[in-house]
Amino acid sequence: MRRLLFKNLVHGPLTEAAPDKDDAAVAELAAQVDREARRRLGRTLSIREVDAGSCNGCELEIHALQNVLYDLERFGMRFVASPRHADVLLVTGPVTANMRQALERTYQATPHPKWVVAVGDCARDGGVFSGSYACVGGVSAVVPVDLHIGTCPPSPQALLKGLLALLERAEQGSSTAMEEEARVAPAPS
Amino acid sequence: MATLRTLIAAAQLIAQHAPWPRALVGQAGWLEAAALLQQQQCTLLGLWGEPNLVHMALLDAASQEAGILSLACPDRRYPSVGHLHAPAIRLERALRDLSGLEAEKLPDRRPWLDHGRWQIRHPLGDAENAAPEPSPYPFLAVEGESLHQIPVGPVHAGIIEPGHFRFTASGETIVRLEERLGYVHKGIETLMAGQPIEPAARLAGRVSGDSTVAYALAFARAVEAALGVNAPARAVWLRALMAELERLANHFGDIGAICNDAAFAILHAQFGWLREQVLRVAESCFGHRLMMDRIVPGGVSHDLTGNGAETIAGLLAQVRQGFPELVELYDNTASLQDRTVGTGILSAELARQFGAGGYVGRASGRAFDARRMPGYAPYDQLQFEVPLLAEGDVDARVWIRIREVEQSLALIEQMLRQLPSGATMRPVPACAEEREGVALVEGFRGDILVWLKLDAAGKIARCHLRDPSWFQWPLLEAVIEGNIVADFPLCNKSFNCSYSGHDL
Numbered sequence: 001m002r003r004l005l006f007k008n009l010v011h012g013p014l015t016e017a018a019p020d021k022d023d024a025a026v027a028e029l030a031a032q033v034d035r036e037a038r039r040r041l042g043r044t045l046s047i048r049e050v051d052a053g054s055c056n057g058c059e060l061e062i063h064a065l066q067n068v069l070y071d072l073e074r075f076g077m078r079f080v081a082s083p084r085h086a087d088v089l090l091v092t093g094p095v096t097a098n099m100r101q102a103l104e105r106t107y108q109a110t111p112h113p114k115w116v117v118a119v120g121d122c123a124r125d126g127g128v129f130s131g132s133y134a135c136v137g138g139v140s141a142v143v144p145v146d147l148h149i150g151t152c153p154p155s156p157q158a159l160l161k162g163l164l165a166l167l168e169r170a171e172q173g174s175s176t177a178m179e180e181e182a183r184v185a186p187a188p189s
Numbered sequence: 190m191a192t193l194r195t196l197i198a199a200a201q202l203i204a205q206h207a208p209w210p211r212a213l214v215g216q217a218g219w220l221e222a223a224a225l226l227q228q229q230q231c232t233l234l235g236l237w238g239e240p241n242l243v244h245m246a247l248l249d250a251a252s253q254e255a256g257i258l259s260l261a262c263p264d265r266r267y268p269s270v271g272h273l274h275a276p277a278i279r280l281e282r283a284l285r286d287l288s289g290l291e292a293e294k295l296p297d298r299r300p301w302l303d304h305g306r307w308q309i310r311h312p313l314g315d316a317e318n319a320a321p322e323p324s325p326y327p328f329l330a331v332e333g334e335s336l337h338q339i340p341v342g343p344v345h346a347g348i349i350e351p352g353h354f355r356f357t358a359s360g361e362t363i364v365r366l367e368e369r370l371g372y373v374h375k376g377i378e379t380l381m382a383g384q385p386i387e388p389a390a391r392l393a394g395r396v397s398g399d400s401t402v403a404y405a406l407a408f409a410r411a412v413e414a415a416l417g418v419n420a421p422a423r424a425v426w427l428r429a430l431m432a433e434l435e436r437l438a439n440h441f442g443d444i445g446a447i448c449n450d451a452a453f454a455i456l457h458a459q460f461g462w463l464r465e466q467v468l469r470v471a472e473s474c475f476g477h478r479l480m481m482d483r484i485v486p487g488g489v490s491h492d493l494t495g496n497g498a499e500t501i502a503g504l505l506a507q508v509r510q511g512f513p514e515l516v517e518l519y520d521n522t523a524s525l526q527d528r529t530v531g532t533g534i535l536s537a538e539l540a541r542q543f544g545a546g547g548y549v550g551r552a553s554g555r556a557f558d559a560r561r562m563p564g565y566a567p568y569d570q571l572q573f574e575v576p577l578l579a580e581g582d583v584d585a586r587v588w589i590r591i592r593e594v595e596q597s598l599a600l601i602e603q604m605l606r607q608l609p610s611g612a613t614m615r616p617v618p619a620c621a622e623e624r625e626g627v628a629l630v631e632g633f634r635g636d637i638l639v640w641l642k643l644d645a646a647g648k649i650a651r652c653h654l655r656d657p658s659w660f661q662w663p664l665l666e667a668v669i670e671g672n673i674v675a676d677f678p679l680c681n682k683s684f685n686c687s688y689s690g691h692d693l
Contacts, residue, residue: 001518004455049348053373055689057398057479059348063442064468067461081346097306097321098372099351102343128392133309134376153398155478 013068045077045167048086048110052103052142053093053135057153058120062090064156077163083109088166091143094122094129095136107143115146115166116176119159124148144176191221193231193249197256206625207414209563211244211257219260219268222247226274232544232557233660234629235638236270236280237653238288240314243267244653245277246627246638248544253562257627257640262290265314269295276543276660287378289314299327302371302692312379313651328367331357336364339674343372350688354677361673366666374692381652386412386486386617389649393639394481396654397690402428402435403632404654405484407639410565411652412486415626415643416617422609424488425566430501430604431471431480431489432630433597437508438467439633440590440597443685447587448519450678451528459515463508470504473497488614498605505598516591529584533668533680536581543664546635546657548593549684552578552585559631571603586683620647632657634687656690 049062065072072078080086083106095103107116118139121127126137139145149162200212214222222245225231234246234255244259260267269292271278281292282301289311305323309316331338336357343351353369377396381389393408394401406428413419420428445460468478474497475483483491493501519525535545540553550557558575560568576592578585620643627640635657644650665684669677 001455001522004459004514004518050344051348051350051373053375053689054350055395055398055401056350056687057395057401057481059350060399060442060479062348064461064465067465068458069462069465079348083344093373094375096373096375098304098374099343100306101323102351102372106344128388128395129375129377129380132376132380133307133312134374134379152395152481153479155472 045075045088045163046080046086047077047088047090048080048083048106049090049092050083050103050106051092052099052123052139053096053129054120054122055093058092058123061153061156061159062092062119065159070156070160072160083107084111086110087114089114089116089143090119091116091139091145092119092123093139094126094132095139095142097134097136100136100142103139103142116143117162117166118145118148119154119162121150121152124150127152146176191225192252193222193225193247193254193256194252196222196225196258200258203259203625205415205623206257206627207417209246209255209257209627211259211625211627214258214260216260216268219245219258219270222258223268223270223273226270226277229541232541233270233274233276233280234544234636235640235653235655235659236277236284237640237655238284238290238313239642239651240288241265243284243290244640245270246640255563255629265289266291266293268293271295271297274542276663279663280659287311287313302374304371312376313382326369328355328369329365331365333359333364335359352688356674356677358674361675363669363672363674363677366669366677368662368666370662370688371692373689375689377693378652378654381649384649386643386647386649389652390485391482393652393654394484396693397656397687398479398481399439399687400435400632400634400637400656400690401479401481402431402484403630403637404639405482406432407628407630407632407637407654408641408652409484409486410628410630411626411639411641412617412643413626414628415624415641416620417624418487418615418617420488421612421615423492423611424613424615426604426608427489427493427613428484429567429571430493430601430608431475431483432632433601433604434467434471434501435480436597436633437594437601438464438471440594441467443682444519444587444590446685447529447583447679447682448525450682451525453522453525456515456519456525459511463511463515466504466507470500473500485614487617488612490614492613493608498608501601502605505601508594508598512594519587519591526584528676528679529587529683530582532583532676533672533683534581535664535668537579539664539667540581543660545660545664547631547633547661548586548589549635549661549664551576552589553581554579557636559629559636563629565628565630567604567607570607571600573600583679583683621645623650634658634685634690635661654693656687656693658686658688658691661686662691 197212200214203211231247236245271281272294286303310319339356342353351372355367357365394405441460441464445457449457472478475491535553537554540555624643638655641652642650
C-alpha cells in the first residue's frame, strides 16, 4: 500500500490530469460549477439521490460523478444519507406507483429551500415506460421539479452541466417548490 | 426414472419453438418435473405464465440440457412448484400478482410485486380495473426475548435502488432478514406485449441498466431463435466484445464498492478509475458509455471502426498494468481481509438448490456459466476458464470477480485478434406465423433468461425476462443470518442483486 500511496503522491491527483479533449471539457465545466456554487451556497450543496423506479443506469452515472475523474466533492457538492440534510433531491426513474409515496415522503422530509432535479429521460415523462399501469409517468407528476437532465442515462458531464444550470436558478433565489407554495397558500388576511 | 428428456418425450411437443424444446404436459408431468427440481436433478431456470398457461424452464443437472414445460390451467390454478421447491415461491407469488394464476398449496400467499397501488389487477392475465388498496405488508413473525427490528428502505442511505429490508437482531447479531421488493416494478412485460420488435428491444435494454448489453443480447438471441436467423459473424463477435467490456466495468465497480463498504477508500478510488476507463472506451468505440441499444435483433447498430481495436488494446494494457497491484493490496491488507473473510457464507447446498448464477454461485462451488452451457457463439471458439471457489464468503465473491476480470481481459484479446470482417446487420425477416424463442445469456451477475412469443404480425405476443437476482435475493436472507448488522452492506454489495431486474 505504501508503494501505491507514494506513487499517487508523486503522480499528483488524477482529477487534474487532462490528457485529451474530453478531460479538458470536464475541467472547464468544473470551474464554472465551482464559481456558482461558492457564490450561492458558500461551499456546500447537499444532494439526496432518490431512485423512483429507474433501471439503475442513472445511478451508475451518478456514482461516476464521485469518482476521481469527476470528483464532485471538490465543488462542495456531496451526497447525503438523509433528505433532512439535503438541499437538492436528485430523482431518477418514471416514478413507479409502488415508489410514489416514498418519493412524496422524502420530499416532505427535505427542508426549505429545496430543489428537485429529475434525471434521465424516463424521469421527465415516463420515457419508454410511459403508459404503464405501474408508472406515474415523470417526477413532476408527484413533486415540483426545478430542472430536468435528459438522455438515457445522462453522462457525468451532462449531470455536471445540469447542476450548473440549477445553481443559476438558485442564484435567482427561487425554487419551483416556493412558487408552488406561493400559488396555493391562502392570501394573508 | 423420469428425466427432463423423458418428460418432454412423453408430452406434446410445441412446434415453432427454438432452440430448446417446449412441451405441453399434464398435471402428472408437471408434478414429476417439480419432483425433479426437489431432488435437484434439475435446476429451475424460470417460471412464468400466460393468461391460461403456466411455463417452467428447467436445466437437467446431468445432461445439461434445457427445456420448457407448459401446463394448461383453464381454471387459472396449477399445482405449486414452490410447495416442493422453495426457489419457485417468489416466482409463483409474482405470477399470481401479474397473471392471476393461483398456485395450489403455495406456502406463502402474500402478494409480492403488487403493493396494492396499481389501478389494475392481473395486468398480464385477465386485467381488471381495481381501485388501489394499499394494505400493510404482514412481515413474518419473529418471537424471542431481547429481539429488536430494524426497518430499512425503500429509500436507502446510499445511491442505490429501492427495496425494504426488515432486520431482526439480537444485539448486534442478525437473526433474520426479510426482504420486501417490488418497489421499482415498471410493468415492462405488459408494456412489451403488442409492441413491434424494435421498441421491445429498447425496453429489454432497460430492465437492469447495469446489464443492458446482456439483456439486449438475450432478447436479440431469443428473437433470432424464434425466427430461425443468425446475426452476421462480425456482429456475433462484437456482441461478445461488448458483453465482456460490460462485465469488466461492473466487476471493477463492485470490487471497489465492496472495499468501500469496509471503509477502504483507496481501492474504491482506484477501481472507480478503472471502471471509468472502460466506460470511456465504450463511449469512444460504440458511442454510448453503457452500450445501450447497441445490440439489436439481427446484429449490432454500431460497428467497431477506425482505431477502435487499438483503443481497446490500449485499455487492456492499462488494466494489465494497474490491476495486479490493486489485487495485491486487497490480498495483503489485514484490516480489509478481516471484514471479508468468513463473512456472509453461502453454503454450496443452497447455491445448488437455488441455481444461483454468476459470482454468487461460483464462489460457493456451482460451476455454471451460460457461455459454456448451453453455450453460444463466439465463446465456443474462445479459450476461457470459469473460476470456482468453495468458501462462499464475501472474500470468495471478490476473488471470483478478480479471476473473471482476468478471463475477460484474455477473452477480449482473443476477440480483437480473431474479429471477422463483414456486415454487422442482417435485418430480421417478417414473420407470418406464431413463433417462439428462448435464450440464456451470461451477464456479469449471472444467467439471464429471455423467452418470447411472436404473433403472426411479427409483434411481441408475450415476453418474459428473468433476472439472475430472482435466485440470489432469497440467498442473501440466508447468508446474513448470524452476521452482525455492520456487515450487511458488505454481504449485500458482494451479491449486488438487481432491484430493477427483479421487480421488472
